[in-house]
Structure formats: C-alpha cells, structure tokens
Amino acid sequence: MVLADPLQRSHEQFQVRVEDYRSFRRDGFLHIRGLVAPEEVADLAAFTDDMMAGRRSIPGVPAPPASATEAERRRFYERIHMPHRACEIAERFLLHPRIVDVLEALIGPDILALQTMLFFKQPGQAGQGFHQDSYYIPTQPDTLIGAWLAIDAADEDNGCLWMTPGSQHEPIFPDCDGVTQQGDTVLSDIESIKDASHPDEQVNTLARIALAYGNEVKIQAEPGDVIFFGGHIFHRSHQNTAQRSRRAFVSHYCNARSRVPWNHGIPYEGAAANQEHILARGTTHLPYAQPRFGTPCAANAPDLYGERFDDPRAKSMMGDDNGFMVLVPHEDVEHDH
Ligand SMILES: O=C(O)CCC(=O)C(=O)O
Secondary structure (H helix, E strand, O other): OOOOOOOOOOOOOOOOEHHHHHHHHHHOEEEEOOOOOHHHHHHHHHHHHHHHHOOOOOOOOOOOOOOOOHHHHHHHOOEEEOHHHOOHHHHHHHOOHHHHHHHHHHHOOOEEEEEEEEEOOOOOOOOEEEEOHHHHOOOEOOOOEEEEEEOOOEOOOOOOEEEOOOHHHOOOOOEOOOOOOOOOOOOOOOOOEOOOOOOOOOOOOHHHHHHOOOOOEEEOEOOOOEEEEEOOOOEEEOOOOOOOOOOEEEEEEEEOOOEOOOOOOOOOOOOOOHHHOEEEEOOOOOOOEOOOOOOOOOOOOHHHHOOOOOOOOOEEEEEOOOOEEEEEEOOOHHHOO
8 A cells, every 4th residue: 555645844834033922922013024935925916916807706705897997906905804715825824834833832832713804905095093903803811813914015105014012911992883892891990992993093092092102113014024913902004105005914813722702793603603713733622613725734634733642741832942932841840830
C-alpha cells in the first residue's frame, strides 16, 4: 500500500517575539510587517479587481450591472461581510497559517475563526468612526482580536487605520443606538454612548472618550502587513481622499474556549454559535465548524494545526532564550505557581 504524503505546512512558521507580545499588551495592537507574501496579496488584489470589472463574483453578493461605467464599477463595492462563507480565497486568508501563528501567541493556543470583511475603500469612499469591535462581536470570556491585512499601501490620505494606544483597557461601552443590547452593562456607572462607528465626532459620542487620550496614532501599512488589535481598543479610519484605492482584508478571531453568541445576525441553534465558526488552531471542548472550501486548519488537519496527540500535557505560550514566544508544556512542578 502506498501511503499518501503526510500533510505539510505550506508556509514558513512565523514566531512572535516577546517584545511584540509586550507591545501588543501595552498598546493594544501589533503591526507585523510583511507577514503575508507579496504574491499572495497580489492574488487578493486581482480578485477584487476582477470583482469590480465584473469578471468574478461572490455567490450571494450582487455584481455591478453590465451597463455600469468604469467609475461606477469602482464605486460599486464598499465592504463585503463574511466572504469566507461564500468563496475559497477569503477562507484561505481567514485561515492563513502565518496570521494564525501570531494569533496563537497573542490569544491562543486555541483559535476560533469568526468573521471576515473585504474593504474596497476606493477614492472618495467613507471611513469608519471610533468604535470597539467587541461591541459588535461578543465573546465570553472576551478574547476577540482583529487581523487587518493591507492589500494596498495605506496612509493618512487614502484612509489608513488609527489606533488609540492604552484604550484596550476600557470596558465595552453600550451604544444606545439600539442595534444590540451589548456592552459591559454590569458595571454600575458605565455610560451609554451613541452612534459608535459614525465618522462625525459630534454625532459619535465615543469620540469624546477616545480623544481624551490625546495619543491617537496612524498606522501606515504596506501590502502584506497585518495589524492585530484587541476587541476593546478605540480605533477608526477616515475617508479615502486620495486617488488610490485602500483595500484591506479584515478577519476576527477569539480563543476557541470562549463562547460566541454571535453569527453575523444569522439565527443559530442553542445559546451560542460556536458550531458556526471554524477551529483554526489547537483544540476545544466547544463545538466548531469545518472550513467550507477545505483550507487546512485544526478542524480538518489536527495533526498539523491541532493538539499534538502524543503529548497531552497542558501547555502555555512562553518566551524562550532567543526572545520568541513558544508553546511550552507545564512539566516542571517545582516552578508551577
Ligand atoms: O479598514 C477600515 O477602514 C476600518 C476597519 C475597522 O475599523 C475594523 O475592521 O474594525
């Protein structure tokens, strides 16, 4: 009998430095340059070009009419939600092993992949005002993290991300817009805010709390850079006022041991929707989904991305002598806490 080749990782593993881990905790975000290879990002750019030209489409997402002019096609899409449920390329980037390597070090070891958004952000298209992602995507305990992959170079003119370092320690402010009942409402004196995500600082009252920090930073990025940011940090982006596009692919994840009462507004069975989300790395006692397009990940390739079955010891991410975060078994009882 000829055995199939054992499944192998398709990408060189990315190891997070202890200094990066520290800066993620200190600032609330982490910018990893060149995490995704240029030729892979070019695939994603070509995919969006093809969509705007009407050569490719995502099932369930309307395409520009055949009569649309070039300018109308460019403005047709702004943002597509959850493309990983309808097309292979989005699932591939959601489960990109090097992105998940970083997640494993920051919030792992077990990672559940929840959400994707494809931003077209063509010249003139709007930004998104101050908001906290955990308001929209609740996870319990809250381990939400976003990964923002630059498809185009992003700067102040074409609407890059802006982050407010330190605001990751803020609670999630309930929004009295009535969209959800979410937020940290058990805190006795928490104030409700209004119109989070609205670009106008006078309308969006989260802006007052965010701007009081006085330290907002712009995150200029090159194609292939990924910005990781926690679910509590105040962040925003502005309108694209340049003549260049500012496309980005954004995914959200949580630790796979968190309950996720969220399925992008789609009804689900039971008290949580974990069974609708894909196990990207590690293991979990909670339900999870398989990828729809077969992208390798812990759900379908446990030998590669799941638990090492021959080693049942508990493990934690720790710094090694070379300054990298590595998964270490808890074997030294003398030093256990
Ligand atoms: O890319 C943008 O313009 C905004 C992205 C953002 O704020 C988010 O994904 O939470």
